[in-house]
Amino acid sequence: PVPRMSAMNPYRTLLQFASDEFIINKSRFIGYAAPCETEAEALAFLQSIRTKHKDATHNCYAYIIGQNAGIMRYSDDGEPGGTAGLPMMEVLKHQGVVNCCCVVTRYFGGVLLGAGGLVRAYTQGAVVALKAAQVVEMLPSCQYLCEVAYPLWDKVQYALKSLPVQLLSSEFTTAVGFTLLIRQTDAQSVLDTLTRVTDGRIETLLEEESYRAWDSESR
Numbered sequence: 001p002v003p004r005m006s007a008m009n010p011y012r013t014l015l016q017f018a019s020d021e022f023i024i025n026k027s028r029f030i031g032y033a034a035p036c037e038t039e040a041e042a043l044a045f046l047q048s049i050r051t052k053h054k055d056a057t058h059n060c061y062a063y064i065i066g067q068n069a070g071i072m073r074y075s076d077d078g079e080p081g082g083t084a085g086l087p088m089m090e091v092l093k094h095q096g097v098v099n100c101c102c103v104v105t106r107y108f109g110g111v112l113l114g115a116g117g118l119v120r121a122y123t124q125g126a127v128v129a130l131k132a133a134q135v136v137e138m139l140p141s142c143q144y145l146c147e148v149a150y151p152l153w154d155k156v157q158y159a160l161k162s163l164p165v166q167l168l169s170s171e172f173t174t175a176v177g178f179t180l181l182i183r184q185t186d187a188q189s190v191l192d193t194l195t196r197v198t199d200g201r202i203e204t205l206l207e208e209e210s211y212r213a214w215d216s217e218s219r
Contacts, residue, residue, distance in 0.1 A: 008140035008184070008211070011067045013099045015213060018132035024121050026109025031129030033102045039065050039073075042101040049103040057108040060084035060122060063101035064092050079106075083118035091126035095135055102126050140184040141212040143168070146194070147177045147203040159197045163190050181212060 017034040032049055036042040042063040050059050062074035062085050074085030088102055104125030113121060148156055153176045160167055164186045170178040182190050194202050 008209070009067065010137055010139050011098055011211075012096045012135055012137050014097060014130065015134040015136045018129065018134070020128040020132045022124065022128065023109070024117070024124075025111040025113060027111065027113065027121070028107040028109065029121055029125045030105040031102065031125035031127075031132075032105070033100060033126075033129035033133040035099055035133075036063065036065065036101045037099055039063075039071050042073075045101045046103055049105065053105045055107075056105045058084065058106040059103055060088065060106070061101065061103045062086075062088035062092055062126070064089075064098045067098055069093075069098050079118055079122075080115055083115050084122040087119045087123045088126040091123055091130065095130055097130065097135055100130075100133075102129050104129070136213040138211040139214050141210060141214075142182050142184055142187045142206060143208040143210070144180045144182065144187075144191075145177065145205045145207050146180060147175050148198055149175055149201065152176075152198050152201060155197050156194065156202075159193060163193060165190055179207070183214065184209070 014033055014035040017032075019030060019032045021028065021030040023029070030053070034045050036045055042065060046059075046061050046063075053059055058077045058079055060075060060077045060079060063072075065071040072089065074089040076082070076084040076086075084104065088104060092100065092102060104122050106121075156176075164183060166181040168179040168181055170176065180190070191204060194204075
């Protein structure tokens with residue numbers, strides 16, 4: 001059976017923890033970003049950066065938690081109001097990402113940047129951090145365990161080359177067992193195709209429904 005998963009909508013988040021940095025008028029800015037599933041994770045990530053850079057002039061942050069962006073928080077951490085955390089939040093919202101936290105650390109270099117300069121600097125800090133962490137789309141996906149007889153495996157392999165699937169594993173015992181990851185929106189057509197090429201002689205079992213990252217290179 002193909003799951004309906006009507007409550008599972010795609011969302012955008014970050015692939016990994018990453019950072020990048022730059023210097024503006026002798027001030028050093030370090031942008032950090034990471035995926036966070038809960039506000040507690042976001043706060044723990046923020047605290048880890050504050051501990052790492054406890055000698056920094058500022059550790060400004062913005063985070064969005066929940067697939068519907070139910071929790072949104074930001075802080076200027078001592079910078080003039082509206083010049084740091086809010087511009088960072090605007091970057092997160094513009095990118096459409098959720099379940100993520102961004103921290104931009106500043107080491108003051110002795111030259112005042114002015115309000116406009118600060119907005120540009122913290123915006124850049126968030127942009128480079130998100131670029132390093134890689135924005136990915138999380139799509140409702142199905143993992144299927146499939147089984148065919150040996151004589152059908154060549155046909156199945158050939159079909160899989162042109163189907164929007166990821167072959168996660170295969171095992172050769174008394175028959176050929178293999179595991180497929182399929183986007184939920186493609187599941188019905190993929191199963192129909194495999195049923196057709198095997199003349200109905202394929203066993204399929206839905207093992208798991210979950211969100212998985214599919215990059216732009218995926219079919």
